[in-house]
Amino acid sequence: MKNYRTKIISNQEISPGYFRMKILAPGFGDKAHPGQFIMFRVQRSLPPLLRRPFGIFRTGFLPADCDGLPPKEFVEIVYKVVGSGTTIMAELHEGDRVELLGPLGNGFDCKSCQGEKILVGGGIGLVPLYMLAGELVANGCSVRLLMGGRTRDDIFAVTEFERLGVETYISTDDGSLGEEGLVTQVLSRKLQKFPGAQVFACGPMPMLRAVHDICVANKTPLQVSLEESMACGVGACLGCVVKGAGHTEKNPSYLCTCKVGPVFKSQYLDWSSLGQGDNDCGGCSG
Amino acid sequence: MKELTKKAVKRPNLAVEIAGIQLRNPVMPASGTFGYGEEYAPFLDLEKIGAIVTKGLSLNPKAGNPTPRIAETVSGMLNAIGLQNVGIEAFIKYKMPFLRTVNTPVIANFFGNTLEEYGEVARRLNDIPEVAGAELNISCPNVKQGGIIFGTDPRAASEVVALVRKNLQKPLIVKLTPNVTDITVVARAVEEAGADAISCINTITGMSVDVHTRKPRIANRTGGLSGPAIRPIAVRMVHQVVQTVAVPVIGIGGIVRPMDALEFLIVGAKAVQVGTANFVDPTAMLSIIEGIEEFCIEEGIDDIHQLIGSLKL
Numbered sequence: 001m002k003n004y005r006t007k008i009i010s011n012q013e014i015s016p017g018y019f020r021m022k023i024l025a026p027g028f029g030d031k032a033h034p035g036q037f038i039m040f041r042v043q044r045s046l047p048p049l050l051r052r053p054f055g056i057f058r059t060g061f062l063p064a065d066c067d068g069l070p071p072k073e074f075v076e077i078v079y080k081v082v083g084s085g086t087t088i089m090a091e092l093h094e095g096d097r098v099e100l101l102g103p104l105g106n107g108f109d110c111k112s113c114q115g116e117k118i119l120v121g122g123g124i125g126l127v128p129l130y131m132l133a134g135e136l137v138a139n140g141c142s143v144r145l146l147m148g149g150r151t152r153d154d155i156f157a158v159t160e161f162e163r164l165g166v167e168t169y170i171s172t173d174d175g176s177l178g179e180e181g182l183v184t185q186v187l188s189r190k191l192q193k194f195p196g197a198q199v200f201a202c203g204p205m206p207m208l209r210a211v212h213d214i215c216v217a218n219k220t221p222l223q224v225s226l227e228e229s230m231a232c233g234v235g236a237c238l239g240c241v242v243k244g245a246g247h248t249e250k251n252p253s254y255l256c257t258c259k260v261g262p263v264f265k266s267q268y269l270d271w272s273s274l275g276q277g278d279n280d281c282g283g284c285s286g
Numbered sequence: 287m288k289e290l291t292k293k294a295v296k297r298p299n300l301a302v303e304i305a306g307i308q309l310r311n312p313v314m315p316a317s318g319t320f321g322y323g324e325e326y327a328p329f330l331d332l333e334k335i336g337a338i339v340t341k342g343l344s345l346n347p348k349a350g351n352p353t354p355r356i357a358e359t360v361s362g363m364l365n366a367i368g369l370q371n372v373g374i375e376a377f378i379k380y381k382m383p384f385l386r387t388v389n390t391p392v393i394a395n396f397f398g399n400t401l402e403e404y405g406e407v408a409r410r411l412n413d414i415p416e417v418a419g420a421e422l423n424i425s426c427p428n429v430k431q432g433g434i435i436f437g438t439d440p441r442a443a444s445e446v447v448a449l450v451r452k453n454l455q456k457p458l459i460v461k462l463t464p465n466v467t468d469i470t471v472v473a474r475a476v477e478e479a480g481a482d483a484i485s486c487i488n489t490i491t492g493m494s495v496d497v498h499t500r501k502p503r504i505a506n507r508t509g510g511l512s513g514p515a516i517r518p519i520a521v522r523m524v525h526q527v528v529q530t531v532a533v534p535v536i537g538i539g540g541i542v543r544p545m546d547a548l549e550f551l552i553v554g555a556k557a558v559q560v561g562t563a564n565f566v567d568p569t570a571m572l573s574i575i576e577g578i579e580e581f582c583i584e585e586g587i588d589d590i591h592q593l594i595g596s597l598k599l
Contacts, residue, residue, distance in 0.1 A: 001328050001329075002328070002329070003329055003567070003568055003569055041566070041567070047360060047361050048358065049358055049361055049362065049363060049513055049514070049562070049566060050358050050363060050565060050566060051565070051566065099567070101329075101568065228353070228354075229354055229356055229357070229358075230356075231356050231363060231365070231562075231565040232319075232325075232564070232565040232568075233565075234321075234325045234326065234328075234329075234568070235321060235325050236319060236320055236321035236325040236326065236341075236564070236565075237318070237319065237356065237365070237367070237565060238341075238350060238355070238367050238370045239355045239356035239365060239367060240353075240355075240356075241350070241353060241355070241370070242353065243353075252349030252350075253349070254349055254350060254370060
């Protein structure tokens with residue numbers, strides 16, 4: 001991990017309210033694991049004061065130009081405009097100077113490769129699943145991705161996921177794309193069909209909670225990627241903690257989302273307390 | 287040619303001494319924003335900063351407050367972490383081995399829930415030879431016991447400082463809260479009780495409400511405000527304290543850029559602590575140190591002491 005003082009390669013709206021930003025980051029791709037994140041400094045001046053955490057969508061490089069220079073390595077994030085920080089981000093252009101810290105945190109454990117893998121992503125929660133899907137496919141796993149959203153605007157990068165060799169299933173609350181209903185209904189069906197599957201999920205807290213309940217009922221191993229408001233991203237401020245399983249008033253257990261997470265095995269978390277706070281927006285420190 | 291000119295410029299002396307602790311420069315992190323040092327080792331050379339100030343330590347591990355614990359505000363942030371820390375035993379066992387490898391003075395920030403606990407932690411710190419000094423926190427606004435209770439009442443402050451002074455065989459810095467009517471009263475009390483230095487200010491109690499949920503934005507309802515938003519208040523209070531006490535003062539509050547640190551030095555702080563800025567830019571302290579050095583060169587200052595307390599009134 002490192003602090004990059006760098007610049008934007010591109011910043012485009014890919015669906016109403018959703019943007020993807022490519023940022024120049026030499027050497028970043030070699031270090032990044034699926035499920036890790038970056039702390040992004042929106043602009044050099046203040047405000048906004050704090051950096052914003054964003055899941056890594058993918059890393060890659062721009063093929064060498066005829067200028068004789070080596071390929072340009074980048075990190076790509078996808079973000080949803082939800083607050084003051086992301087509003088400023090949406091206005092940024094190619095060449096604008098930005099800073100990012102990363103790759104940070106512990107990502108998905110995707111080493112074990114038995115049985116089916118089912119990925120569940122809700123809206124902006126699809127972001128960390130892209131690199132994960134790529135890695136799982138490369139490991140020879142059979143990967144199914146359940147994409148959920150309120151409307152079709154919340155579903156993005158379908159073709160890119162499919163190009164990885166992932167089977168995709170789409171559901172929206174209003175039926176504007178794919179099946180009408182919740183992504184968790186699709187999950188229940190899939191788990192009946194593939195009882196030995198392993199599940200990976202990222203999305204709004206109510207979705208994660210439902211996914212957790214379904215996985216517990218099916219005795220299915222689940223890893224979830226969480227999002228919390230963060231100040232430092234490196235385990236120093238202790239602002240982003242979540243309660244761990246077995247947390248009590250007397251023997252409290254707080255886990256840093258930035259350092260221990262953002263990906264947790266779901267059995268390590270105290271689900272009775274998750275999402276009780278006001279950070280329950282599934283995608284925004286803004 | 288450029289190389290030559292660079293060499294020709296005499297580098298100013300930035301070294302200062304705080305209560306017997308020799309600092310290579312006057313810039314150190316504020317407790318609670320820098321973990322136990324190790325967290326920031328990947329981003330900056332810890333041997334370039336003046337000192338490492340640890341997260342506040344208590345006798346027993348402390349879990350901290352419910353979440354959400356932080357909220358950004360205009361040019362600042364509110365936090366109510368609740369002094370979560372590993373406790374003094376785990377600090378010695380798990381955090382000191384790394385800190386021993388770093389050639390920079392370690393200042394252990396600490397607190398207690400009770401007067402006795404303050405005294406006990408102070409005693410335990412004597413057992414760690416590599417801890418150069420201790421910073422006594424009597425100013426955390428976010429916990430029910432300890433912290434600010436001792437910092438807002440001059441008599442209680444005096445009592446806890448006297449006890450710690452008796453138990454601690456190391457330089458003692460006392461960190462003051464701004465959440466008082468007159469900070470000079472507490473400053474005088476802790477100086478008389480035996481503080482070797484004073485650091486100020488801790489965060490200012492604040493509150494922020496989410497208008498949609500109509501709930502406080504942090505679970506503790508109120509939190510401590512830090513960041514550039516509080517800097518003018520901090521500069522004013524440091525100025526007042528410097529005018530009041532004879533012991534050295536460490537200035538804290540919203541330092542982000544070199545010129546912010548210079549403000550504190552000019553009003554008379556002998557050193558500064560950088561807090562929230564570490565979150566914004568993990569290399570902030572290095573830029574601040576470089577900026578102070580450049581300023582000295584530009585102004586023809588060859589020793590930082592010529593700048594400290596040079597306020598013209």
